[in-house]
Amino acid sequence: MSVARIAVVAGDGIGPEVIDQARKVLDAVLPGVEATEYDLGAARYHRTGEVLPDSVLDELRGHDAILLGAVGDPTVPPGVLERGLLLKLRFAFDQYVNLRPSRLFPGVVSPLAGVKPGEIDMIVVREGTEGLYAGAGGGLHRGTPAEIATEESLNTRHGVERVIRDAFARASRRPRRKVTLVHKTNVLTHAGSLWARTFEAVAAEHPDVATEYQHVDAAAMFLVTQPQRYDVIVTDNLFGDILTDIAAAVTGGIGMAASGCINPERAHPSMFEPVHGSAPDIAGKGVADPAAAVLSVSLLLDHLGHADAAHRVAEAVAAELAGRNSGTPLRTAEIGDRLAAAAIG
Amino acid sequence: MSVARIAVVAGDGIGPEVIDQARKVLDAVLPGVEATEYDLGAARYHRTGEVLPDSVLDELRGHDAILLGAVGDPTVPPGVLERGLLLKLRFAFDQYVNLRPSRLFPGVVSPLAGVKPGEIDMIVVREGTEGLYAGAGGGLHRGTPAEIATEESLNTRHGVERVIRDAFARASRRPRRKVTLVHKTNVLTHAGSLWARTFEAVAAEHPDVATEYQHVDAAAMFLVTQPQRYDVIVTDNLFGDILTDIAAAVTGGIGMAASGCINPERAHPSMFEPVHGSAPDIAGKGVADPAAAVLSVSLLLDHLGHADAAHRVAEAVAAELAGRNSGTPLRTAEIGDRLAAAAIG
Numbered sequence: 001m002s003v004a005r006i007a008v009v010a011g012d013g014i015g016p017e018v019i020d021q022a023r024k025v026l027d028a029v030l031p032g033v034e035a036t037e038y039d040l041g042a043a044r045y046h047r048t049g050e051v052l053p054d055s056v057l058d059e060l061r062g063h064d065a066i067l068l069g070a071v072g073d074p075t076v077p078p079g080v081l082e083r084g085l086l087l088k089l090r091f092a093f094d095q096y097v098n099l100r101p102s103r104l105f106p107g108v109v110s111p112l113a114g115v116k117p118g119e120i121d122m123i124v125v126r127e128g129t130e131g132l133y134a135g136a137g138g139g140l141h142r143g144t145p146a147e148i149a150t151e152e153s154l155n156t157r158h159g160v161e162r163v164i165r166d167a168f169a170r171a172s173r174r175p176r177r178k179v180t181l182v183h184k185t186n187v188l189t190h191a192g193s194l195w196a197r198t199f200e201a202v203a204a205e206h207p208d209v210a211t212e213y214q215h216v217d218a219a220a221m222f223l224v225t226q227p228q229r230y231d232v233i234v235t236d237n238l239f240g241d242i243l244t245d246i247a248a249a250v251t252g253g254i255g256m257a258a259s260g261c262i263n264p265e266r267a268h269p270s271m272f273e274p275v276h277g278s279a280p281d282i283a284g285k286g287v288a289d290p291a292a293a294v295l296s297v298s299l300l301l302d303h304l305g306h307a308d309a310a311h312r313v314a315e316a317v318a319a320e321l322a323g324r325n326s327g328t329p330l331r332t333a334e335i336g337d338r339l340a341a342a343a344i345g
Numbered sequence: 346m347s348v349a350r351i352a353v354v355a356g357d358g359i360g361p362e363v364i365d366q367a368r369k370v371l372d373a374v375l376p377g378v379e380a381t382e383y384d385l386g387a388a389r390y391h392r393t394g395e396v397l398p399d400s401v402l403d404e405l406r407g408h409d410a411i412l413l414g415a416v417g418d419p420t421v422p423p424g425v426l427e428r429g430l431l432l433k434l435r436f437a438f439d440q441y442v443n444l445r446p447s448r449l450f451p452g453v454v455s456p457l458a459g460v461k462p463g464e465i466d467m468i469v470v471r472e473g474t475e476g477l478y479a480g481a482g483g484g485l486h487r488g489t490p491a492e493i494a495t496e497e498s499l500n501t502r503h504g505v506e507r508v509i510r511d512a513f514a515r516a517s518r519r520p521r522r523k524v525t526l527v528h529k530t531n532v533l534t535h536a537g538s539l540w541a542r543t544f545e546a547v548a549a550e551h552p553d554v555a556t557e558y559q560h561v562d563a564a565a566m567f568l569v570t571q572p573q574r575y576d577v578i579v580t581d582n583l584f585g586d587i588l589t590d591i592a593a594a595v596t597g598g599i600g601m602a603a604s605g606c607i608n609p610e611r612a613h614p615s616m617f618e619p620v621h622g623s624a625p626d627i628a629g630k631g632v633a634d635p636a637a638a639v640l641s642v643s644l645l646l647d648h649l650g651h652a653d654a655a656h657r658v659a660e661a662v663a664a665e666l667a668g669r670n671s672g673t674p675l676r677t678a679e680i681g682d683r684l685a686a687a688a689i690g
């Protein structure tokens with residue numbers, strides 16, 4: 001019997017290159033993984049017109065987790081792969097915890113002056129199945145002066161509470177034990193009130209966890225001026241989308257950022273992917289940095305209960321980054337080899 | 346006859362202190378301004394329960410512009426002053442251009458490493474009367490496990506087109522002549538499509554203006570990693586709220602940022618205010634920095650057609666900031682005196 005059944009969606013552009021390294025590392029630390037490749041993304045869309053056939057969705061369902069490289073290229077109309085593939089998976093597999101750690105590793109240069117490695121170490125727990133991502137928009141009179149377009153943010157107590165609970169659970173396991181709720185309660189008074197009341201209720205059950213609230217505009221600013229202050233941030237889907245890119249920017253860029261779309265109960269497969277895109281400009285050259293893809297493997301391992309292996313993979317990446325300062329940059333595959341060797345320990 | 350009728354809402358906390366300086370400067374560069382003070386904000390709300398009586402709204406209507414300090418304090422429930430006063434004025438007076446310039450002045454320290462004064466010089470044209478700020482939210486089953494809460498983003502061709510036109514008009518008058526549209530077309534496909542199609546149509550009328558599009562998450566990141574690339578950003582109400590705080594953060598903080606809620610046709614009064622809040626912790630000490638309030642006066646003057654005076658006020662602030670590097674910080678009133686003297690020229 002295999003130790004884990006992983007669906008691999010290498011995708012487009014640099015996706016296959018970084019996923020090759022991610023698999024090297026995964027195989028090294030967890031021998032016996034059964035990996036099945038699925039051809040999804042811009043290339044398949046252009047070739048067949050298909051984005052995510054129901055039969056593929058059903059097959060994915062049978063896996064313990066999905067490892068995704070990157071999908072998309074500039075020629076696919078906006079929304080096709082996002083709504084049809086990435087968001088479809090998040091919703092179909094109830095991946096309500098969109099987890100994005102941001103840590104400033106030694107050796108990585110932050111665009112912020114005077115920030116030292118180790119000082120920034122946060123995770124953003126972004127809600128993944130509600131809010132403005134629900135697809136509840138519409139329009140009338142398209143193409144005329146009378147046109148209107150709407151987008152609706154849908155929030156349920158069910159959805160808000162479970163993701164806040166997850167954030168508190170994660171905070172309880174971290175040394176600083178602090179959760180910051182980010183919303184815009186002063187303008188989005190209905191959804192804001194639901195989030196704030198639910199946050200207070202869950203916080204009351206965790207007297208050992210410190211809490212604070214910030215408006216999203218203030219949080220966006222503080223992520224630039226005082227990123228050290230954050231430990232765990234919990235927020236809605238759209239705010240989380242924006243804040244995690246700022247958090248990535250101040251810790252070295254989205255080239256370094258990993259993410260997990262997680263169903264914590266493991267009732268459905270969770271999905272792990274680097275935050276960066278398919279980067280068609282450097283695809284096929286063997287120069288893409290696999291760090292974010294390998295860090296995504298660390299999140300995957302942690303989710304599947306292999307905390308020790310997860311830790312070793314993250315530390316292998318940290319050590320590799322710390323050694324990068326000088327010399328000719330290594331090629332994608334060389335970095336993968338080193339990380340795999342280091343992670344075995 | 347007065348040269349301009351200005352309604353002054355000094356507000357709470359440091360509001361009155363910074364507004365005193367703003368009026369000094371305004372009186373110095375535009376003698377004959379008729380100013381009328383209105384008592385609005387947290388203090389009035391606590392005293393009388395009133396936020397914005399209809400009679401006051403009607404009186405404000407008779408002015409050429411409103412100069413606002415800051416309203417609010419932590420004891421007012423979220424939303425009361427925001428929805429009841431600030432947003433009410435934006436909507437009642439059809440202030441559809443929420444203008445926020447961000448410029449890194451010499452003498453001001455950016456949190457970003459390696460960014461030089463003068464390199465960051467952008468304006469954000471934020472839509473001010475639509476989107477998620479429309480107040481179109483609701484809920485059901487409050488306080489029960491079945492609770493839902495919604496917030497709706499309303500976008501009209503009318504509202505989107507006029508603010509995009511304004512952004513292109515402003516870009517045409519700037520040396521770099523570039524407009525960046527920021528939205529999230531890949532997820533908010535309905536509103537995103539309306540914004541993108543309208544942007545393209547207006548762009549076609551301005552072949553001399555360069556254009557680009559960015560998703561809001563990417564823009565949030567690039568404001569940190571490459572703020573130099575922006576000239577004019579046009580975006581919706583909520584995205585603009587978030588992006589302008591990042592833009593303020595990288596140019597020295599919201600303590601330095603001015604804003605105008607503008608009805609470009611002058612069919613209704615426009616409102617000018619520093620982006621910072623009432624800062625109750627330093628109120629009454631005479632140490633608040635009036636720079637942002639005075640820069641707001643510059644925007645007010647420009648809006649009322651006094652471009653030359655507007656320029657002199659902005660340059661007075663720039664010169665004052667450039668001289669700040671060393672020595673004991675000046676007090677609020679001293680800075681005001683200096684700025685008024687410098688702006689007379």
Ligand SMILES: CC(C)[C@H](C(=O)O)[C@@H](O)C(=O)O
Pocket residue numbers: 082083086087241531532562
């Ligand atoms: C591609 C897009 C749908 C996605 C999102 O908005 O969630 C991306 O920006 C991300 O953050 O994973």
Ligand SMILES: CC(C)[C@H](C(=O)O)[C@@H](O)C(=O)O
Pocket residue numbers: 186187217427428431432586
């Ligand atoms: C106070 C609040 C309503 C306001 C907004 O969200 O627009 C503020 O954040 C701003 O940016 O002017």
